[in-house]
Amino acid sequence: MTGEPMVRAEGVRKSFGRLEVLKGIDLEVAPGDVMCLLGPSGSGKSTFLRCVNHLEKINGGRLSVDGELVGYRAAGDTLHELREGEIARKRAEIGMVFQHFNLFANMTALENVTCAPIRVKRLGREAARARARAMLARVGLADKLDDYPAQLSGGQQQRVAIARALAMEPKLMLFDEPTSALDPELVGDVLGAMKQLASEGMTMMVVTHEIGFAREVADSVVFMDDGVVVEAGPPAEVLGNPREERTRAFLSKVL
Amino acid sequence: MSIEQDTAGAGRPESIRAVPVRHPGRWIAAAIVVVIAVAIVHSIASNPRFEWSVVGHYLFDERVLEGLRVTIELTVIAMAIGIVLGILLAVMRLSPNPLVSGGSWLYIWFLRATPVLVQLLFWYNIAALYPKIDLGIPFGPAFIHADANSLITPFTAAILALGLNEGAYMAEIVRAGIISVPEGQSDAARSLGMTRLQTMRLIVLPQAMRVIIPPTGNETISMLKTSSLASVIVVGELLYAAQNIYSVNFKTIQLLIVASIWYMVCTSLLYVGQYYLERYYGRGAAREQELTPLQRLRLIALPSRDAGAR
Ligand SMILES: Nc1ncnc2c1ncn2[C@@H]1O[C@H](COP(=O)(O)OP(=O)(O)O)[C@@H](O)[C@H]1O
Numbered sequence: 001m002t003g004e005p006m007v008r009a010e011g012v013r014k015s016f017g018r019l020e021v022l023k024g025i026d027l028e029v030a031p032g033d034v035m036c037l038l039g040p041s042g043s044g045k046s047t048f049l050r051c052v053n054h055l056e057k058i059n060g061g062r063l064s065v066d067g068e069l070v071g072y073r074a075a076g077d078t079l080h081e082l083r084e085g086e087i088a089r090k091r092a093e094i095g096m097v098f099q100h101f102n103l104f105a106n107m108t109a110l111e112n113v114t115c116a117p118i119r120v121k122r123l124g125r126e127a128a129r130a131r132a133r134a135m136l137a138r139v140g141l142a143d144k145l146d147d148y149p150a151q152l153s154g155g156q157q158q159r160v161a162i163a164r165a166l167a168m169e170p171k172l173m174l175f176d177e178p179t180s181a182l183d184p185e186l187v188g189d190v191l192g193a194m195k196q197l198a199s200e201g202m203t204m205m206v207v208t209h210e211i212g213f214a215r216e217v218a219d220s221v222v223f224m225d226d227g228v229v230v231e232a233g234p235p236a237e238v239l240g241n242p243r244e245e246r247t248r249a250f251l252s253k254v255l
Numbered sequence: 256m257s258i259e260q261d262t263a264g265a266g267r268p269e270s271i272r273a274v275p276v277r278h279p280g281r282w283i284a285a286a287i288v289v290v291i292a293v294a295i296v297h298s299i300a301s302n303p304r305f306e307w308s309v310v311g312h313y314l315f316d317e318r319v320l321e322g323l324r325v326t327i328e329l330t331v332i333a334m335a336i337g338i339v340l341g342i343l344l345a346v347m348r349l350s351p352n353p354l355v356s357g358g359s360w361l362y363i364w365f366l367r368a369t370p371v372l373v374q375l376l377f378w379y380n381i382a383a384l385y386p387k388i389d390l391g392i393p394f395g396p397a398f399i400h401a402d403a404n405s406l407i408t409p410f411t412a413a414i415l416a417l418g419l420n421e422g423a424y425m426a427e428i429v430r431a432g433i434i435s436v437p438e439g440q441s442d443a444a445r446s447l448g449m450t451r452l453q454t455m456r457l458i459v460l461p462q463a464m465r466v467i468i469p470p471t472g473n474e475t476i477s478m479l480k481t482s483s484l485a486s487v488i489v490v491g492e493l494l495y496a497a498q499n500i501y502s503v504n505f506k507t508i509q510l511l512i513v514a515s516i517w518y519m520v521c522t523s524l525l526y527v528g529q530y531y532l533e534r535y536y537g538r539g540a541a542r543e544q545e546l547t548p549l550q551r552l553r554l555i556a557l558p559s560r561d562a563g564a565r
Pocket residue numbers: 016019021039040041042043044045046047048
């Protein structure tokens with residue numbers, strides 16, 4: 001596995017009908033690294049993350065996670081589409097956190113976290129509960145187990161969502177603007193949980209407008225605009241000394 | 256202006272004393288309603304032609320109770336068929352395969368475009384179209400041969416007509432419920448590795464229930480009464496039993512009242528069931544759940560014990 005990137009994209013293209021949203025994305029994320037994706041709204045950041053998790057199907061290029069193609073199996077020169085069950089199994093190894101939390105509204109915090117381990121990983125009920133309690137304690141919510149999402153603040157909901165993804169023991173975590181829907185005073189708790197996760201060695205792709213977080217935590221930063229990667233590199237370069245005019249213009253707006 | 260927090264119990268602001276607004280209009284309206292109600296009750300109670308003793312005599316008549324049993328059976332079976340079929344049709348309707356969703360659309364359109372009474376008569380007379388019914392592989396060998404007249408009794412004709420018709424209406428209700436669940440819920444479920452079926456069964460349908468239950472309750476209440484149409488094809492349900500009795504003793508009004516009383520009793524029971532179902536599936540929708548009337552009653556009767564448990 002050494003040298004193999006966790007995520008590799010080569011010329012990834014994606015269209016919705018006649019609208020081309022990704023126009024050939026190239027990037028690599030090494031295992032244990034944190035990559036932050038920046039870019040103006042509509043530049044295709046969410047779409048790219050969804051492609052990595054096969055929530056969207058790509059139209060061109062190659063996209064692989066942990067050395068295996070997303071959505072296909074290569075046999076010699078031909079590609080075979082994966083069955084739904086196989087795709088689901090691969091998704092189970094990738095955690096995803098959404099801008100609007102998307103906690104299951106009909107379940108308590110604890111049930112949100114135990115649901116997939118029990119139903120997808122076939123983990124025993126008690127083992128799943130024990131793991132869920134540990135995950136929720138880790139994000140500072142040990143006392144909110146029996147609350148429904150509607151009874152939690154946005155920051156608490158997002159931390160439950162992180163615990164829910166972590167309970168599947170993913171090898172890769174995708175974050176799509178995890179703090180954009182939060183009140184400013186709640187952002188810190190969520191970023192704190194993410195920083196801790198990064199320090200524990202989780203491979204992460206994070207779409208965010210939190211430049212401070214990117215500067216502090218990211219190993220690499222990618223700036224996207226209009227479906228292409230405009231600039232990529234270590235945070236000190238891309239954020240501190242951008243080469244491209246478009247990057248500079250964007251940074252001056254969010255900073 | 257600032258609102259004082261009263262956490263320590265000290266410095267509680269005095270409750271407001273003010274002269275409330277008077278509502279003379281409400282008093283007049285209430286008086287009118289009461290007068291009308293008293294007049295109606297008086298006329299019903301004092302009109303000897305109602306013959307309430309006859310109503311009382313037939314209320315628990317064996318034939319009436321048997322009719323009631325058939326009505327409940329018809330309602331339960333037809334609704335069960337309708338709900339299962341409705342879920343199936345709704346999921347088909349949302350399928351990306353145009354033939355599957357088109358088939359579902361066609362079924363729904365066809366059964367909603369004709370009166371249920373006509374469908375009832377159709378099924379009753381199906382033997383004229385298909386005297387023999389074979390169950391088996393289409394265009395292939397059949398496993399069961401049956402004579403339509405013996406297979407389709409009036410009761411099965413009623414079940415088929417009411418159930419298949421209900422399926423079309425339930426499909427629209429279930430579809431509205433499924434659509435009401437935000438797409439982010441299935442995104443999250445699928446990102447956790449759930450299959451489409453698991454996502455539907457564990458995440459989407461339970462949440463859709465909140466939207467599905469109230470109209471389904473209405474459908475059940477309406478089915479209870481629509482099942483009386485089956486009397487036309489000599490199914491021995493409640494109305495048919497009442498008709499049978501008054502065709503002999505001519506106590507028409509009294510027996511119609513008997514039937515109505517039983518319909519009202521069943522409808523009221525369905526109201527209660529619907530209340531608890533809605534409550535169950537409303538979990539997580541509101542921050543606090545209201546107490547049920549029973550819980551409130553207990554709170555009034557045994558205030559100390561419940562307060563201690565909290
Ligand atoms: N399911 C979809 N169908 C059609 N267009 C879409 C869909 N999802 C995203 N788009 C379009 O793709 C473009 C990129 O969207 P998105 O990836 O959400 O951008 P970002 O996350 O960078 O703001 C936008 O123009 C958006 O309208």
